[in-house]
Amino acid sequence: MDGRFSLLGVLACPRCDRAPLEEAEGRHRCDACQIDFPSIDGIPWLFAEPAATLREWRSRADFTLQTLADEHRQLLATAKTGDVGDLTRQRLTAHADATRDHADRLAALLAPLKLEPLTARFESNLAFRTRLPSDQGLMTYAYNIHRDWSWGKEENEASFAIVREALAGASPGKTLVLGAGAGRLAYDVHMRTDAEVTVVHDFNPFLLLLARRITAGESIELYEFPIAPKSIREHAVLRKLAAEQPCRDGLHYVLADAHRPPFAKGSFDTVLTPWLIDILPERFGTLCKRVNALLADGGRWINFGSLSFHLGDPALRYTKEECAEIIAESGFDAPLFTETSMPYLCSPASRHGRQEQVLGWTAVKQRDVPKAPRHKALPDWIVLGKDPVPLLDSFHMAAASTRLRAYILSLIDGRRSLNDIVALFDQQKIMTHEEAENAIRGLLVKLYEASQRR
The missing domain is CATH 3.40.50.150 (Vaccinia Virus protein VP39)
Structure with missing residues (x-):
């Protein structure tokens, strides 16, 4: 550590801003909040909710490794099909090997997070969202x-x-x-x-x-x-x-x-x-x-x-x-x-x-200004769970859209055609024929394109 500087001397509690923090056995502690902040491979972990954030990052790391394992399986399966050329098969096989090796290297690098395997299936985790920004994942950069x-x-x-x-x-x-x-x-x-x-x-x-x-x-x-x-x-x-x-x-x-x-x-x-x-x-x-x-x-x-x-x-x-x-x-x-x-x-x-x-x-900087408001990642009715969940316009629209989407998906049984499903919408007067045809075809296009990207 630099002889003129102590990191501990500038650290403050991310919950209440109290400084300095106490340090013992590789942890930092805020006595005012009665909370300990761990260190990860010697790096202070100073999130306002340290345990919850660590769980979220562990989950994201596990999900990253699951994603790589799933990609490895898909690459090998595609390479084994009979309708790919020799060069393509070589590329897919090499990519699969690199993906598996990459996952092993990442797992070793992320070992300080003390990862534990997820019990949920890969597909189940696709819908999971954490309090961390959803567009800032472990491997975003x-x-x-x-x-x-x-x-x-x-x-x-x-x-x-x-x-x-x-x-x-x-x-x-x-x-x-x-x-x-x-x-x-x-x-x-x-x-x-x-x-x-x-x-x-x-x-x-x-x-x-x-x-x-x-x-x-x-x-x-x-x-x-x-x-x-x-x-x-x-x-x-x-x-x-x-x-x-x-x-x-x-x-x-x-x-x-x-x-x-x-x-x-x-x-x-x-x-x-x-x-x-x-x-x-x-x-x-x-x-x-x-x-x-x-x-x-x-x-x-x-x-x-x-x-x-x-x-x-x-x-x-x-x-x-x-x-x-x-x-x-x-x-x-x-x-x-x-x-x-x-x-x-x-x-x-x-x-x-x-x-x-x-x-x-x-x-x-020329002068001090009033303190910035304390950041809240989510409203209290989500975090604390005591207040009524407000019926936001976006929630109302999402509910209607989800019900309609779920109904369309329930009608897909491997036997009905697109025209058959549109006819059911006609009979039940859910939409006009043209509206139903456009909506159902649009949803099927999105689902099909997603399946091809997958």
Whole structure:
């Protein structure tokens, strides 16, 4: 541990914000909440509901391994059919072998999560949703690990160049990379600047378990499965993931939710948020307040990404000019913007890749602002289960749609034709003939296409 810095000194409870936490036997404890936060392979696990979140990530990890096992079986079964060519059979067999080997490698890497086999069938888990973002799975950023630690020198250099320009020769001091992903930018900042300390934060245990081992000097091999492989040999590529050299002292890892960053107020001189705005389902103004609270007076916020907002309300999909206004209202000076064109996920084994127009900014904290509201992932009527479930319009529509879908599926018995099912709708006056035909055919098309993708 860096002699000038103690990670424990900046950690705070993600439930009540109390700092400092107590540390004993590899765990952190908040006496106010009377709750213990475990460590996973030496990385503090500081989620507001640590046990529940650990169960969810274990479930996602188990589901990932089940998915790979199911894919292995399907690939082999397809390879054994008589209507595929020799080259196709070779490709499918090689892909199946790589998938099984990849699953074994992942299982070893994820061992610190102490996985337990799921008892539910594979199909049953397809409908399961956890409190973690459904679009941010364990392997969502699998391509990024290869970019970070294998073939992505040009992309990594472009990202670091944005940070270097933003620092303008100044020291980043105590630095937090919020939403660090596979950790390459944090490593570069720590190794190529005079950062006093760099704290690497993410909520995905796969990414940080991997990054921690690589930056400590280990070499790890995992498969890349390119989106659009350039040749039959590049359908599954075993990549060596490694850093140029082990990281110097002062690089620390923390697993936590960016909505509830577990750090004491004013702990950092620099906060980096690379590509974070694009994935957080939260109002931009709220994020600005959270970053403000993490920074010391005069601290620097460096952000870059595509500035893509996915919130449903069009009023919240801000432009650069609107962001500048909100940043200034959140206790920062006027942000300094940069525009950069850079490659993004351009794997040498894939025909898929793009140029990204990246917006960056640097903003300096000038004053404190009122604390951001405490994040709630779900409403109390779901979490506590005591209040009535509100009859939301979306629930009412979903119920009607589900009943209709279920009725159509109940009529599929292997004997009735599409016209037979439409005739039943006619007889029962559920829909007009044309409406029923369009609805039923549309559903069957979706189900059929899903079966072909499967």
